[in-house]
Amino acid sequence: MLKFSVAATALLRGVAAGATTSPCDALKAAGLGERLILPGDAGYISEVNSWWAKNGRQNADCFVLPHTREEVATALTALTSGPIAGGNSSIAVRSGGHNAAGFSSTANGVTIDLSPLNATSYNAETNIASIGPGGKWQYVYKELFKHGITVTGGRDGDVGVGGFLLGGGNSYYSGRQGWGCDSVINFEVVLANGTIINANRTVNADLWQALKGGGNNFGIVTRFDMEAVQAPLxxxxxxxxxxxxxxxxxxxxxxxxxxxxxxxxxxxxxxxxxxxxxxxxxxxxxxxxxxxxxxxxxxxxxxxxxxxxxxxxxxxxDIATAAAQSQxxxxxxxxxxxxxxxxxxxxxxxxxxxxxxxxxxxxxxxxxxxxxxxxxxxxxxxxxxxxxxxxxxxxxxxxxxxxxxxxxxxxxxxxxxxxxxxxxxxxxxxxxxxxxxxxxxxxxxxxxxxxxxxxxxxxxxGTYGASNIEFMKDVAAKYDPTGVFQTLIPGGFKIQNVQ
Ligand SMILES: Cc1cc2nc3c(=O)[nH]c(=O)nc-3n(C[C@H](O)[C@H](O)[C@H](O)COP(=O)(O)OP(=O)(O)OC[C@H]3O[C@@H](n4cnc5c(N)ncnc54)[C@H](O)[C@@H]3O)c2cc1C
The missing domain is CATH 3.40.462.20 (Vanillyl-alcohol Oxidase; Chain A, domain 3)
Known part of the structure; x- marks a missing residue:
């Protein structure tokens, strides 16, 4: 069973003794001032409007756009462990911003926008494509097509990599390859405590499996390594x-x-x-x-x-053109x-x-x-x-x-x-x-x-079966023992809420 700490919630909400710093100030203090978009900044409105659905367009206290996995870790630890006083704040995590339910944005706190983490590369020796969560499928395909390969990704070219793969991923290639997540052979993950780890068949294999369909319950994924397939027209x-x-x-x-x-x-x-x-x-x-x-x-x-x-x-x-035209x-x-x-x-x-x-x-x-x-x-x-x-x-x-x-x-x-x-x-x-x-x-x-x-x-x-539910709860408790991804990051389907 998960035992999520009330202390984690209290920290973000500024209930910690003597807390006076707002979440956005905590990010500045952590050296991420250059990565912030604040109300009144020139890019603030266009940032809000970059979510696909109007439901997702929420005015965060600030947006933080990390450029590296280390900056993701810094942002997460600054928001969850500093003396911060943000009232009833929460954190949201966004990749492509296509979730219509508003799960990847917040009107009351900080949205971590992974859009700049959008690099795509291919290693021909291992046949592995490494893809940033902030990529959009049409651009991912365009880059991979230069090598004559592709991956089991989305059909609408504007959908983001992160949410698609963490939720499963229904693809044109699924008949042969399964859900998109089944082609992920390694996740690079920032845990709630700021540790950066890999999860694959041999290292942190339980986390590897839980991330394949388990959503945003365990950490922030900063890179997906996927098995590539040939990409004829x-x-x-x-x-x-x-x-x-x-x-x-x-x-x-x-x-x-x-x-x-x-x-x-x-x-x-x-x-x-x-x-x-x-x-x-x-x-x-x-x-x-x-x-x-x-x-x-x-x-x-x-x-x-x-x-x-x-x-x-x-x-x-080619698949990149097809995805770009299908939006x-x-x-x-x-x-x-x-x-x-x-x-x-x-x-x-x-x-x-x-x-x-x-x-x-x-x-x-x-x-x-x-x-x-x-x-x-x-x-x-x-x-x-x-x-x-x-x-x-x-x-x-x-x-x-x-x-x-x-x-x-x-x-x-x-x-x-x-x-x-x-x-x-x-x-x-x-x-x-x-x-x-x-x-x-x-x-x-x-x-x-x-x-x-x-x-x-x-x-x-709740429909994924009793053993998977128990498994996901155990994995969440192991990799996020204070329950940051259950309480401070409320957007998305939370495993702690599943009976
Ligand atoms: C027009 C349209 C077409 C679609 N087509 C398809 C399709 O062909 N096949 C299919 O399977 N689905 C499809 N979807 C659904 C789509 O896969 C989901 O909406 C998916 O969540 C979008 O991913 P995103 O990164 O754009 O979303 P976001 O809104 O950025 O994120 C969605 C959720 O994932 C979490 N999340 C995102 N990135 C990370 C990360 N790196 N680490 C931890 N948590 C993260 C967010 O916190 C949020 O809860 C479509 C949706 C739309 C609106």
Whole structure:
């Protein structure tokens, strides 16, 4: 069991005897004055607005942008062990800033922004790519492509390395390589006490495994060393169709989830959206990728290819270009949630219909052009479950599954600050409840909640299985005995909160 010290919280909150220094002053005193962005500084507003979702754009007392792992360690120890008086302050840790729930920012304390730690390099002798947490996937790929290689990273080019890999990482390469975290062969980590360690198969192996899916519960990762794979040009086929063809998209995604390893190099997902910028009506869409650049590999998507598309882009391009062109616009208030089901067409059809009802309900709250929705179905064929274990193990708790599955995500975005956000969020939660109930009614609910897509009210770590939960608690207590990552860094899913 974790026994987190009240003293750690007291220190940051300035309750320590005689504390008078603010957290930002403590950082200055530690020699990090040059790395601070303070309210009133020229770059302060653009720093706040550099988070993808409006929900994440929070006015910290100051931002600290370390340039080295040593500066990360200095920042962390200055914030957690000095005589500081910041009131009810907290610390946030940010890499790419794509988390929509506000987990990587704080309005009341200090945000450690790892953006400058964005170097990417490749060692051809070891076939290891070393990647800074502050990198964004499109730039990581661009650098690695110079060497003809890539890694199991994100599909949206603006997503950050740090959060993606610590939460798992669903990639075009996942059919062959597993979750992104399964390709991490070493993490360089700054612990709460400022110690810098490595975690890999032979050194701190428990931490290595816990970081593969366990989120920000253990330390700040300052470098990910990943096994590289060859990067031939990839084939991408992106289609937007009328919602009349939604059920053809369901057939394709269910077919992909039922496929065997012969399609391990083919990635596919389908989504359904209301977005008046793209189409006056709800549309369905599909993205098919062959990571080896094969343009005519037979897949369950072939039948749908003959349907009339509103738009269709078929390209053979490098992964960096594909990622750069695949970005969801920033700046909206964004709310999303995720679930995982057995690969059951009844459930897939149900969520398509339920999404259409969701859109109709939102239209009663605001004008159609004031919001957009996205509902994704992504195949998880069963041959993926064993990859994590084969590569040293992660904590996602999927190793013993045997069935094919669908990963479901649904969300709503609104650009106006005056949008009825609470009401829209309530409708999203209502939909979540009803989808869970339907999936349960047909024995298809798999309970697994994928951290990277989860709403703050969901409990992904709690779905990773009793032994993984116990393991993560033990690892957190071992490497962070005073509980800094549980109490002083509250953003994210905290293992101490899991029963
Ligand atoms: C448009 C869009 C597309 C996406 N596409 C995909 C996809 O294809 N596949 C997929 O799996 N996910 C995808 N996601 C989800 C994405 O992986 C998560 O939002 C992820 O957390 C983003 O990482 P980040 O570094 O940008 O996030 P941040 O907001 O910077 O951080 C997220 C969390 O990780 C913690 N954290 C970040 N870096 C570190 C670090 N170095 N050490 C310790 N803790 C850290 C933060 O404290 C925070 O709790 C997408 C999200 C969006 C919005």
């Amino acid at each position: 990839i084939f991408t086929d992106t289609r937007f169709l009328s919602k009349n063809y939604s059920y053809a998209m369901v057939d394709a995604v269910v077919g992909f989830a039922d496929s065997d390893e012969s399609l391990a190099d083919d990635a596919f997902f389908t989504f359904f959206s209301h977005d008046t910028d793209t189409s006056p009506e709800i549309f369905s869409a599909a993205v098919h990728v062959n990571t080896q650049g094969i343009t005519n590999n037979p897949t369950p998507f072939d039948e749908a290819r003959s349907l009339p598309a509103l738009q269709n882009f078929t390209l053979v391009e 969801v616009a920033p700046g909206a208030w964004s709310y999303g949630m995720t679930l995982t089901f057995s690969n059951d067409k009844q459930i897939a059809n149900y969520v398509v219909t339920r999404h259409e009802e969701f859109v109709e309900s939102l239209k009663k709250l605001m004008a159609p052009e004031d919001f957009f929705t996205q509902m994704f179905l992504q195949p998880l064929p069963s041959y993926r479950w064993s990859i994590g274990k084969q590569r040293g193990g992660n904590v996602l708790g999927l190793d013993d599954l045997t069935n094919n599955a669908l990963l479901y995500t649904a969300g709503v975005g609104m650009f106006s600050d005056d949008a009825p956000r609470d009401e829209a969020y309530a409708l999203l939660m209502e939909m979540e409840d009803e989808v869970v109930a339907f999936a349960k009614s047909v024995q298809g609910d798999m309970e697994f909640i994928y951290m990277n897509y989860a709403d703050a009210g969901q409990n992904p770590l």
